[in-house]
Amino acid sequence: MPPSRSVLFVTLDQWRGDCLSALGHPVVETPALDALAARGVLFANHWANAAPCGPSRACLYTGTYQHRNRSILNGTPLDARFTNVALVARELGYDPVLFGYTDTSVDPRTVPAGDPRLSNYEGILPGFRALLEDPWEQGSPAWGRWLAAQGVEVPADPHDLYRPIDGFPGADAHGSTWAPTRFPAELSQTTFVRQEVVRWLERNGDRPFFLHASFIRPHPPRRNPVGYHDLYPADAVGPFVGCPTREQEAAIHPLAALAMGVPGVGAPQDERERRQVRATYYGAQREVDDGLAPLFDYLRDSGLADSTMVVLTSDHGEMGGDHWLLEKLGYWDESYHVPLIVVDPRPEADGGRGSVLRAVTESVDVLPTICEFLGADVPLQADGWSLAPFVRGEPTPEHWRDTAHFEWSFSDPANAGAESVLGIPMSHCSLAVSRGRRHKYVQFAAASRVLPPLLFDLESDPGQTHNLLVDGGDAVGAAAWEATQELLRWQMRTAERTLSGSFLHPERGLVEARDTWR
Helix, strand or coil, rough: CCCCEEEEEEECCCCCCCCHHHHHHCCCCCCCHEEEEECCEEEEECCEEEECHHHHHHHHHHHHCHHHHHHCCCCCCCCCCCCCCCHHHHHCCCCCEECCCCEEECHHHHHCCCCCCHHCCCECCCCEEEEECHHHHHHHCHHHHHHHHCCCCCCHHHHHEEEEECCCCCCHHHHCCCCCCCCHHHHHHHHHHHHHHHHHHHHHCCCEEEEEEECCCCCCCCCCCCCCECCCCEEEEEEEEEEECCCHHCCCHHHHHHHHHCCCCCCCCHHHHHHHHHHHHHHHHHHHHHHHHHHHHHHHHHCHHEEEEEEEECCCCCCHHHHEEEECCCCCHHHCCCCEECCCHHHHHHHHHHEEEEECEHHHHHHHHHHHHCCCCCCCCCCCCCHHHHCCCCCCCCCCCCCCCEEEEECCCCCCCCHHHCCCCCCCHHEEEEECCEEEEEEECCCCCCCCCCCECCCCCCCCCCCCCCCCCCCHHHHHHHHHHHHHHHHHCCCCCCCCCCEEEECCCEECCHHHCC
16 A cells, blocks of 8 residues: 655754753743644653764664664664664655765675775665765765855855854854854755755655654754854853762762863853853754744645654753763763654544653654554564554553663774773773663663762752762662662663564464563
């Protein structure tokens, strides 16, 4: 049967889960995303399962946790044995198209020696036909060509257009990220990708489609076009999460101290500068929101919204100065809490429209959700579950998770950076987090004398500034034991299952069983 429904799968890069005005954010305004959420369900307690971009997207696209897919770094190959959201759609008769990037590192066993893809982590996820490929680390060449066609004098590296305008009035009175870019908002990367998506939709007409639009912003550089550069004043930025001083934060754990010393990862010590970095981030988010609005308007005005599921999320969050850090890393919530909006156009989803869900959901749930909408079987590999019951406004399913899990690797196969500093092998350079209702537990692969575990009480210490395991005590010991047990149970229950549910029966032949919950 030919496809009859459409999917618009949108990813934003480095968008924190708390940065939506629909969730009451005190500064940043997101009218387009708020309007999208009003048409569907906003998942407010949604978590990426890994960081940074490549590892997180491996989880998102395959529906598997990092300890299953083992694509642990930007540059770690994604095992070709895993299917993914694009391959599933292709098997159903779609021609999945991509605008942007997927940061997929090719399985070296599937290409010949010397293939150029072996020196680039910004490959394309198998199954997608890239209509617009614009890898960031390679200088966003497609954006550069588009700018040149608009009459812009484009430098050899288009990213140089993010350099501040020299001598811009008022720059001396603000932080270093305040001065605007050398291109206007109407020529931003967001505008470029959105226009290309809309043009393709116009040509495609009313034929069903599966389209992935992957937007790079609000990912750095930390600079905005005129009009967004000063949209939010640094003074409007609220208190930062974490300890009052860098020294106190660094004392919580050796990993925190190590991260703060990495250029571009440690947050500025100057308070004005740290607030300006966050204000600039908010301006970048608003620029993305405004840039997406015409896309959602087109879906509505063309009538495509009546048959199109929209899924919008981010690959990971952004520290934004919290815990004296920038970027996305470690065990900190700000790196993993991300937005998710799902709009299902079917009448049976009317009961969930406009709702804000507080149940724990994860990136691995996106693939099963799309499969359910398209009428496809959820791949056996998937660790997540369809969010369709929530989208329909039904009660939380029995046995639904109450704990979020995410993992992070800091190994360095190319240079052995962390390995040399800490005196440990690659296999010790990872952590896993169990974030439950009351406690958050962090377990490291390294010995406790090198990287000790962490336990935070999320009720009494929401900023996660005090490791309970430092003081100990019977109550703490019991909580740590239960958290350790939960983490171990999670990893055991989500172990490799490709054949473990199969059974060769003497009378029935091959039996293939599936769990309905874990």
